[in-house]
Amino acid sequence: MLELLKSMIKxxxxxxxxxxxxxxxxxxxxxxxxxxxxxxxxxxxFSDLIPPKQLVVFLHYIFLxxxxxxxxxxxxxxxxxxxxxxxxxxxxxxxxxLPISEKRIFLNFLLKDLIYYFFLWxxxxxxxxxxxxxxxxxxxxxxxxxxLTLTLSFLIGLSIIFLLSVIYIHSTEFLIFFxxxxxxxxxxxxxxxxLNIVYLLPTIPLFETLSLEALSYSILLILIPTIxxxxxxxxxxxxxxxxxxxxxxxxxxxxxxxxxxxxxSKDFIDLKRSEGGAGKIIFSFLFxxxxxxxxxxxxxxxxxxxxxxxxxxxxxxxxxxxxxNWLTEYDLFTSYAFLPVRISTLMKSKIVGASLINLISLxxxxxxxxxxxxLNLFIPALLCMFSTFxxxxxxxxxxxxxxPHIFLYNPKVFLIYLALSVPVLVTLILLHLxxxxxxxxxxxLIPFSIFIMKKGFERWDKWExxxx
Amino acid sequence: xxxxxxxxxxxxxxxxxxxxxxxxxxxRVSISIRKGELFGLIGPNGSGKTTMVKLLxxxxxxxxxxxxxxxVDVVKEPIKxxxxxxxxPEQETPPSFLTxxxxxxxxxGIRKLDNIEERCEKWFRFLEFEEEKDILCKDLSRGTRQKLxxxxxxLHNPPLVFVDEPLINLDPIIQRKIKxxxxxxxxxxxxxxxxxxxxxxxxxxxxxVGVIHKGKIIYEGSMKDLRRRRKRLEDFFIKLVRG
Numbered sequence: 001m002l003e004l005l006k007s008m009i010k011x012x013x014x015x016x017x018x019x020x021x022x023x024x025x026x027x028x029x030x031x032x033x034x035x036x037x038x039x040x041x042x043x044x045x046f047s048d049l050i051p052p053k054q055l056v057v058f059l060h061y062i063f064l065x066x067x068x069x070x071x072x073x074x075x076x077x078x079x080x081x082x083x084x085x086x087x088x089x090x091x092x093x094x095x096x097x098l099p100i101s102e103k104r105i106f107l108n109f110l111l112k113d114l115i116y117y118f119f120l121w122x123x124x125x126x127x128x129x130x131x132x133x134x135x136x137x138x139x140x141x142x143x144x145x146x147x148l149t150l151t152l153s154f155l156i157g158l159s160i161i162f163l164l165s166v167i168y169i170h171s172t173e174f175l176i177f178f179x180x181x182x183x184x185x186x187x188x189x190x191x192x193x194x195l196n197i198v199y200l201l202p203t204i205p206l207f208e209t210l211s212l213e214a215l216s217y218s219i220l221l222i223l224i225p226t227i228x229x230x231x232x233x234x235x236x237x238x239x240x241x242x243x244x245x246x247x248x249x250x251x252x253x254x255x256x257x258x259x260x261x262x263x264x265s266k267d268f269i270d271l272k273r274s275e276g277g278a279g280k281i282i283f284s285f286l287f288x289x290x291x292x293x294x295x296x297x298x299x300x301x302x303x304x305x306x307x308x309x310x311x312x313x314x315x316x317x318x319x320x321x322x323x324x325n326w327l328t329e330y331d332l333f334t335s336y337a338f339l340p341v342r343i344s345t346l347m348k349s350k351i352v353g354a355s356l357i358n359l360i361s362l363x364x365x366x367x368x369x370x371x372x373x374x375l376n377l378f379i380p381a382l383l384c385m386f387s388t389f390x391x392x393x394x395x396x397x398x399x400x401x402x403x404p405h406i407f408l409y410n411p412k413v414f415l416i417y418l419a420l421s422v423p424v425l426v427t428l429i430l431l432h433l434x435x436x437x438x439x440x441x442x443x444x445l446i447p448f449s450i451f452i453m454k455k456g457f458e459r460w461d462k463w464e465x466x467x468x
Numbered sequence: 469x470x471x472x473x474x475x476x477x478x479x480x481x482x483x484x485x486x487x488x489x490x491x492x493x494x495x496r497v498s499i500s501i502r503k504g505e506l507f508g509l510i511g512p513n514g515s516g517k518t519t520m521v522k523l524l525x526x527x528x529x530x531x532x533x534x535x536x537x538x539x540v541d542v543v544k545e546p547i548k549x550x551x552x553x554x555x556x557p558e559q560e561t562p563p564s565f566l567t568x569x570x571x572x573x574x575x576x577g578i579r580k581l582d583n584i585e586e587r588c589e590k591w592f593r594f595l596e597f598e599e600e601k602d603i604l605c606k607d608l609s610r611g612t613r614q615k616l617x618x619x620x621x622x623l624h625n626p627p628l629v630f631v632d633e634p635l636i637n638l639d640p641i642i643q644r645k646i647k648x649x650x651x652x653x654x655x656x657x658x659x660x661x662x663x664x665x666x667x668x669x670x671x672x673x674x675x676x677v678g679v680i681h682k683g684k685i686i687y688e689g690s691m692k693d694l695r696r697r698r699k700r701l702e703d704f705f706i707k708l709v710r711g
Contacts (some may be wrong), residue, residue: 241603241604241607242603242604242607243567243602243603244567244570244602244604245602246567246569246570246573246602247570248566248570248573248574248577249570249573249577249584252577261577262574262577262578263578266563266566266570266574269565269566269570270563270564270565270566272565273565273604274564274565330565331563335561335562335563337522337527337557338525338527338550338555338557338621339550339555339575339578339579340547340548340550340551340578340579341547341550341578342547464528464529
C-alpha cells in the first residue's frame, strides 16, 4: 500500500519535472510562499476594499475550486498524459497488470493528490501568510487554523469532484439531473429560506468558531462522497473496438472559413471522443464559471461600489483561456513534427479553436445582461471580456507554448505570468470602480496582446522539444 | 559554399553534427545520395540513425554543418523540406481519437491534396486494412498503426521518403508487399532513405548502405560491391562495429 503511494508521488513529481528539471521545479513552493507572504504584507492597504471576513470566504472557496480542478484533471486525464508524454502508463491505470484492486489504486490516487498538492501548494501558501502575521501584529494561530480549514476545503473539492466524475462515468443524464437538483435546492435555501448558503461550506464556520460540530461536518463532506465514489467506481477496459463514421471531413468543411479547419476539427473530435467527453468542458469551464458567478454575486454584495456584472465579464475572459489549456493537453507536437507543420501553426489553430468554444462565454454574457438588466453596460462588459481573454491568452501562448499545464509550474515562468497578468487585472478592476464606462479603454490591451502572440510564435518556432 | 552541393544529389550533407549537451549524437557526417537510390543507414541501437532522419527533415537543427534535401536547405526551410518528402517515423503514433480513415484524411487536408478519398482508398486496399479504417487509432494493433504511418508518408507521391524501421510489427505478407513497393518506387525514379538495424532487410532491398556508429559514418558503399567481395552484410557489420 505504502509502496504504491510512494510510486504515485514519484510519478507525479517526474511528470512535472520532465521539462525543466528537478531543481527548477523544486523552487515552485518557494515562489508560492514568497507570493503569499508579499500579498499578506500588502493586504492592509486593500483591507477596506476586501474586508477580512470576505477574504476568508474567498480563500476557502478558492481552495474548494483548486481541489476540484486537481481531481478533475487527475481522473479524466489519462489520455492527456499519453498525448503529452507519448504513450505513458501511469500506476493509477495499472489495476489490470498489478495484483491490486481498482478501489485501492484510486484511494491511493486520492491520497497522493492530497500529499503532493499539500506540500506543493497548500503548505507554502499558508506558510507565506503565517510568516507575515507576526509582522502585521496579528495572531499566528490564524495560520494553523487556516492550514486546517483550507486543507479541508481542498479535500472537500477533491472528494466532490471524484463523486461527480464517478456519476458522470455511469450516466451523463444523471449528472445533469444531480447538478440541476443541487442548484434548485441551493437557490431555494437562499431565496425562500433566506439562508446564507456561503456558509454551507463547513470549513468557513469552522474557521470562525473552532467547533467539533463544524469539524465533523467537514470530515463527513469528505468521507461520504469519497466512499460513495469508491463503491461505484467503474474503470472501463473496453474489449470491443468502437467504430466511427468519418466526421472529420464534414466538420472541416463547416470550419472552412479558417485555414486551420483540419486541426480544429481534430481537436473537437478529440474533445468529444476522449475520456470525460463533454464533461471536461463542464468540469473545467462551465462549473467554475457558475461557481464564480455565485461567489461574485455574494461577495460583492458587501462592496457597494463594485459591479458584479462587469467583474464577471472580466472573469469570463480569464477562465476562457482554460479552453486553450484543454485543447493543448490533447496534443504533442512530436505527432506533427514529421508533417509540414510549424509549432506556431498548431498554436494558432488552438487559439482559433479556443475562441470558437468561447462563444459560449459570449452567450453567457448575453444571458446575464438580460437577466440582470445591464443592457447599458453590455458594450464595456463585452470589450473587457474580449480584451482580457486575448491578453491572458497571449501571455499563455508566449510563456507556455503548447504546454500551459507544465510550464506554469516553472517558477520563473509562473512569476513572469503573475507579474504580467495581475497588475493588468487589478487595473481593470480599479477602472471599473472609477466608472463602468472606463472599461471602454480595455481594448488598449488588444495591440499588446497581438504583439505578444507574434513574439510567442517566433519564439516557439525556434524551440527544440527536449523529448527529442 | 553552395557550390559544394551538387544538383544530381537528392540528399547532401557536409560536416553535419548534432550535440545534445555533452552527447554528440551525429558527428561530422558528410554523405551524398543520388536520385533513384534505396540507401540504407544501418547501425546499432542509439548510433544516431533516427537523429540523422530528424536532421535531414528539419525536425532538429544541426549544431554544426549543413544539409540540403531535394535542393532545399534543411535549416533555412524545414517546412519546405517536409512538404516535399514523406517520413515514416520510428515511434510516433497517429492521434488516438481519430479513426484510421480520418487520420489519412487529416494528413491529406494538411498537405492540401486533391482526390483525398481515392488516394486513401488506394492505400487501405494495398496494405489490406480496409476493414479497420473506421476504428480509432488508439484501438488499432501496432501493425495496423505502422501501415497507417507508411500510408501517410506516401500519400502525396513524394520523390523522396525517409523510413525509420518501417517493417517492425508487420506480418510477413505485408512486409514482402512493402519491400516490393520500395523496390518499384526507386525503379521508377523515387529515392528512399531507410534506417534500420535489421540487416537482412537492408541486404535484401538496399542499393547502397552506410554504417553509422557513435554518430560517425564508418562505412559507405554499394551492396553490389559487398556482394562482389562475397561479404555477408551481417558479418561485415559486426566486424566493423566491434572494431
